[in-house]
Amino acid sequence: MKGEMEMVSKRKKAFYNTDNFWGYLFISPLLILMLIFSVGPIFFAFYMSLTDWKLSGAGEFIGLANFKELFADPATWTELKNSLIYTVFKVPVGVSISLVLAYFLNQRIPFRGMFRVVYFLPSITMTVAIGLVWRYLFNSQYGIVNAILAFFGIQGPYWMADPKYFFAAIILVAIWQGIGYDMIILLAGLQNVPGMYYEAARMEGATSFQCFRKITVPLITPSLFFVIIMEFMNSLKVFDLIYIFINASYGPIEDAARTMVYGIYQKAFVHSRMGYASAEAVILFVIILAVTLVQFWGERKWVHYD
Amino acid sequence: MTDAGKKKRPKVKKIQVLSFTVLMLGLIIMILPFLWMVLTAFKTYAETVQIPIVWFPEKWTLDNFEYVLTSMNFLLYYKNSIIMVVGVIVGQLFVCSLAGYAFARIDFKYRSQLFLFLMAVLMVPGQMTIIARYLLIYNLHLTDTYIGLILPLVPSIFGTFLLRQFFMGIPFELEEAARIDGCGYWGIYTRIMLPLAKGGLVTLAIFAFNSTWNDLMWPLIITNTEEYRVLAVAVAAIKGAYDTKNNLLMAASVMVTIPCVLVFAVGQKQFIEGVASTGIKG
C-alpha cells in the first residue's frame, strides 16, 4: 500500500487520468470501511488464537498450544470431516439444481412470478420453522419421506436417530433451503444472455438441451463462478441449520453432524474459550483460502467474460 | 430493442411444458414449511403440540397476532428495521458498485492481490469477529445508534464480488465507444455500467434486504435499549427458557417474513428474459 502511494506521487502530472487514481478512488469507500470494521477484528481474532483467552480471565500468549491441542483432539477431525462431506454433497447438487431451476424460471410460462416467489420461500422462511417441519417430514411414522420410500417398497430408517441418516437429512434440507439464493443470482445472470443467440441456434435445429448446454451455461459462467465460490465458502462455514437440528437432538447424533463452525461456536460461546475457538477459525480460514485460490486459478479456464 | 421471444408466443415449446411440469411438482415441497409457519400463526397452543401434526387450525384465531401486537411495540421495531435495511441497501449499492466496477474494469496496480485480500475477509466465520467488532463499535461510542447498526454492514465483499461478475459480463465495445465520445470512468460508471447491471443491483438489493432484515446477532449485540430494537431481535425474544409457544412465535415470524416476500415479488419482476441485453450485443 505504501509503495503504491509513492509510485502514484512520482507520476504526478498524469495522475488525474491514471487507472491507479480512479481505481483506488472507486474502491476507497469499500476499502476504508473494510479496514475499520472487518480487518481489525480479523487480526484480533488471529491474535487471539495464540492466547488462552477465556471471557472470564486474562488472556496470555501461549504460542501454538491451541493448535497442538486442536490437532490432538479427535473432535476436530470429526468436525473437519463433516464440513468436507457436507460441502462435497451440497455444492455440486445445490448448484446444479439451482441452475436448472433458474433456466426453467426464465422461460415464458404461466404463473412465472408465482413460481419464482415459491422457489425463493425456503430462503426466507424462519429457520426454526424449517427445522421443525422437516424433522416432521423425516418422521419415521408420519413423515412424507418414508411414505414415499414405502411407495417404492423401501423401509425408511429412523432419520433422526441414526447418525448417518441424520447428517444426510441435514444436507438434503440444506440443499433445499439454498436453492433460492443461488437461483436468483443465476436468474439475474441469465438476463445477460441475449435472446437472439437462441434464435440463431434454433435456426440450426438445436434442441432445448443443446441450447442450455452450449449457450446458456457458457454465457452465465461469470454468475456461475460467483455462485460456486460462494457456495464453497458458505458450505465450509455452515452453521445455522446444523445448530437448529442439533439443538433439538440428543446424544451421539450430535457428533454425527458437528461441523467446524459449530465447533467454533461451541468453544467460543458455550465453553467460553475464545482463544481455542479462534485457533479452529484460523484452520478453517486456511482451508477456505486454499479452496478459493484454486478456484481463482482455474477461473480463466472455464469462465467467459464478454 | 426487438424482443425475439414475443414473435414465438403462440407456439408452445417443449421446454416450456417441461419447465412448468417440473416447477409444479416441486411446488409443494418448497412451500410446505412456509405454509406451516403461516397456518400455525392462526392456531391455538394446544394445536401446535399435536401428534400427528395438525396442518389446518380447527378454528382460525387472531389471538396470537393480538398478543404479539399488544405485548410488543411492533411499530417501533418495524421503523428500526426499515431504517437499518434502507441504510444498508443504499450503502451497499453505492460502495459495492463502485468497487465492483473498479475491480472488473479499471486496471490499477495490485488489483488482483487486493481483490483476493478482500475475499479473504469473507473466509473468517462471523462468530469469531463479533466480539472484536462489538468492542470497536463500543470504543467508537456507536452502540445504540443507527450508524453503529448500519455502517459495519455496508462494506460487503459479497456484494462487491457479485457486481464485479456482472460488470465483467458487459461488453468492452460499449465502454470503448463511450470513451471515444469523451466519457471518463465516472461517466462510464454512471451512464453505461449501472443501467446495464440492473439485474445485479436488484439481486444485491434483495440479498442485502433479507440478510439485514433477518440478522439477529449483530443488532442484538450492538443495541441495548428498546428504542433501537429491531424485528428479528423482538421475535427471537419470544422463545422462552422453558417453552416456546410456536403459535406466538409464528405469528410474529409471519409479520417479519411478509415484507421479505413482497420485496422479492417486486424485485423478481426485473428479471425478464433478454430485455436487458438484446440491444447490447447486436
Next chain:
Amino acid sequence: MKKKWLGLMVTVGLAGILSACSGSETDTGTSAAEAAGQQTETASSRGVEGEEVTLSFYYWDALFKEQIEQLIADFEAQEENAHITIEPTQLPWAEYWTKLETTLATGDDAPDIFWVNLAHLIEYLPAGYMLPLNEDVMELDKYSQTATDLLKGDDGSYYGVPFLLDPNVLIYNKAMFDEAGLEYPSEDWTWDDFRTAAAALTKDDGSQYGYCFRLDTGQGSMHEWLFSAGNDEFDYVNSVPLFAEDSAVDGWSFVYDMMYTDGSTPTGAQMTEIQGETYFQSGQAAMVFGAPPKIVTFAEALGAENIGVSTIPKGARKACSFSVCSMAGYAGTDHEAEVQSFLKYAASKEGMTTLSAAGLTAHLECFDTYEAGLGIDVTAIQTTLENYTLVPILYSAEYNTEFQDQFNSCIGEVYLTTGLDRAGIQEIVQRYADQCTALTQ
C-alpha cells in the same frame, strides 16, 4: 489536492485498524475480574446521592415481562428512589449468555443488574463478575436455604437474590387415570408404584403411553431418576463423575426397562423425532416430570382441569432436581448503592409477591400468591420443598459444559441402543464417566 485526500483516507483507514487492535488488546490484556475489582473500589465514591441514575437490567423470560415492569414501577415510585430509573431489557433466551458475556468483556457496557441461572452462577461467581450483597438486602430466614446456600461466596457474602425456585414434580393427566380407573399418584409413591401404573396406563396400539421420558439434559429428564436412586451424578466441586456408580445404574436400567420391557414410555428413537413432552401435551402420555413453569404450559394444552401434580416417586431416597434463578448486581457497576437498594426492594416480601404471579419464588411467604395465580392444586410442590433432598443440576465448576456434553451423549447412547442388559448399560455409562475423568487430567 485529490492525492492528499486519498492519502488521508488511507491513513484514517490504517489508524482505524491500529486503534481497533490496540483497543481490543487492552481489553483482553486486563482481566475482566481485575477491571471489575478496580471499579468496585471507586464505585461508592461515584454514586453521589441525589444525582440522576439509570440502571440497566437484563433478563430473559418474556413470561416475567409484566411482573418485572411492575416491580420496577413500584420501586421507582418510592420517594427515596426518585432519582433512579431502571431500564429493563428482555433478551432472547438462546442468545442471552452470548450477549451478557460480550458486554461483560467490555466492563463498562455491562448491565448493572442481571439474571443468572445456576449453571452460569458457578462460572460468574469465581470470575468476580457479581456484586456481593449488603447484609441487609435479603432476610435469610425468609428464604429457602437450599437456594441461598448456592449463592454464598467463599467470603461468606451472598451474591444474588434467588427469585425463582423450581423443584421438579410429577405432572399427570387426570382424565387418563379416570379412564383407566386408577387412583391419582400419591405423594408416597415408590418407583414400583409408578412403574405399575405406567404399564397399566399404556395402550397396546401405541396410542397412549403411561409415561414420557425425555431424552435431554433439562429438568425432568434423567436427573430425577438418578437423584432419587440416591446418586448425585457429579461431585461438581471437585469435578468427579459419579453417574456410573452402582446406585446410578439402578436408575439407568429402571428407565431402560420401562422403555424396552414394559413399553410404557416411547423409545429413544421415537423421542429423537418427537420430543418426549409433546406426547404428554398432545394427550398421548399420562405422566411426565417437569418444573413448575411447565404446569401452566401443560394446562394451556390440556385444560387446567385435566392437570394433576404430585411428587417425584421415591427410589432409594426422596429427591429431585431443582433450579434457581437469581438477580445479581454487576461487580463493576458505577452505581453500587442504587443496585443494592433495588435488589433489597426486589428481595422484600412485597417485591417477591409481585414476581410470584409469574413463577414460584424462593421467598417462603409467597407460595400462596403463586398457587392462587395458577388455579391448580400444587401442594405437592410445597411437600417437595419441605421433605425432599433438592439436588442442583451442576456438572462441574471447571468443566461444566464439557461434562454436560458427555452426560448428554451418554443418555443418548444408552437409550438409543436396543437389547441392553444391566451389564451393557453399566459398560456404556462407565465409558462416559471415564471420558469425563480423562478431561480433567
